[in-house]
Amino acid sequence: MQNRAWNFAENGWMKEQTLNKPAYQHIADDIFDKIRVGVLKPFEPMPSEMAIGETYGVSRLTVRKAMDILEKRACIITEPGKGSFVREISKDNFSVEIDRRKLCGINIDHIHVLNVAIIESTKELVYKLQIPPVTRVIMIERLMYHSDWIIAYDVKYIPYYTKIPLTEDNLADPNFEQIIKDRASLYTMDKELLIYIETSNDEIAQHMRLNAGYPLMVLDETLSDSDAGVIGWGKTYYDYKTVAINGNMIASI
């Protein structure tokens, strides 16, 4: 296994040394390429410094330098006492914080409940909530304010087939999980978010006191529980000026 991955030393890196690069730089570039093309896979342990030194025919000090470069480039990660590992290059994955109470630094200081109703399920609700077609659904419509400014119009759907204590307290929190926290443990709950653009239709425009066709950022959220399956679905339409989502690359292993 190890031999297969490390058989690349003779594939010509020595010849390239005429380009005046120091040996450690060459080794670093060579290993970097192997990671990039997938010869070395994420989470795989790197061979010991001794083994790498032998493969390339260089001293341990040179290997150490090459490893430093790779670590700086975030290709490998060294865990004390365990050795080095290939890091997953997951550059398209970002870690973002999305807390509905303070998206983009604008605090939601007041929530107005527009409507709580029990409705017949529609095709979309059957699909989104994964419920039998005859199930009734609780619909909650709310407006979120920052002083007088309506930041968002929010609608949530929860299947009605079990007794869910819905208290006014729960409805005063912009985070969906707080509304149904009595139904499922916050520890076993999972969330899936979709982020996209819509423009306001007449109804939303009226609620938010905007013109129709006004840009909105939609956060579409599905809550599920490992035991109960989907337990809620909802959409929040934010005034586009109020939301920015920021994130960092995920350093994983």
Added chain:
Amino acid sequence: MGNKLYSGIEDDIKRKIINGELLPDEKLPTEVELIEMYNVSKITVRRALQNLIDDGYLFSIERVGFFVLSPNKTMFTLKFDPLSSGYPYASQSRIISCNTMAITEGGSNVVEITKLISCKGLDVCVEYYLLYGKSIRQEFTLHNFNEDIINRKIDTMLEYAKDERIELRVSLPSQSICAMLDIDANDPVMFVKISYYDEYERCYAHKTQYYIKESIMLKANLKKIK
């Protein structure tokens, strides 16, 4: 049976956390106490505790003990992969312009590249790069009109990033964006800016994208705490 001892202990502690018998930030009994409580070996207790840490139920402070972690409901993993969600079909990109400029201060140079991305013949995104570097000007002027080489150079540069930061918002397009995407000034676009940082935490590149609203849908999931 087949049930491992540690998974029994794991489930018991999990149940107590879910039921609220153990509250967030509460300290768990010490390892020694747990060993006595469950009448198992140290290794078994350790295994159970480690699994609970991995699953996001506990955290540990060295030499102090194990504590109940508050459930994470706000940290998400955003998969920024427009190819799967934004573009349902294969996309093509073409370079519209590639300009180099000198910044006198600090001897750094800038390369400015504009790309248009289209799918099924429809232009869906303007992609705008700013790349900084001392010798970058020479590197790019050499290949001024070869798209393949420019694209490869951009890719190589961005792959070296030690950190990347992303910013997402909805905005109204500027006149030039409107013209390039053939949209109206009232049509909102998704503004995505990714900044690339080197190992010294200096920002050395920006990629800014403007997507027409029909073309983009991003997905995020709760992040598993490690």
